Amino acid sequence: MSKAGSSNIGYQAKKEAHLQLYDVFFAACEFVDLNRAVFDLASVLSAESNLKTPDALHLAAAIQAGCDEFCTNDKQLVKVATQRIKVIDWDMLLQN
Numbered sequence: 001m002s003k004a005g006s007s008n009i010g011y012q013a014k015k016e017a018h019l020q021l022y023d024v025f026f027a028a029c030e031f032v033d034l035n036r037a038v039f040d041l042a043s044v045l046s047a048e049s050n051l052k053t054p055d056a057l058h059l060a061a062a063i064q065a066g067c068d069e070f071c072t073n074d075k076q077l078v079k080v081a082t083q084r085i086k087v088i089d090w091d092m093l094l095q096n
Helices: 003-027 036-049 053-064 075-081 090-095
Strands: 069-072 086-089
Touching: 036 053, 053 069, 053 075, 069 075, 075 086, 086 090
Parallel strands: 069 086
Antiparallel strands: none
16 A cells, blocks of 8 residues: 555544544533524624634523533634633644
């Protein structure tokens, strides 16, 4: 097998390991509805912190649902979220 072929297999294995990590993680998650209160808070978060709409909705949903932890690998979102909720950085999880 060529060197390029073996590195592709390693890449595929790593990608599959990441997908398994996400599957396990999301199986343990509780999903919440995006209601009016979430959208209202997302608007405030976006205006105050210059967050993009999807990031603001992500954070607002966690806050409104009373979540204990918030997972993201977006550095700007980490900065804003840590002021309101315990943040778990996906980059740290994926390194293990």
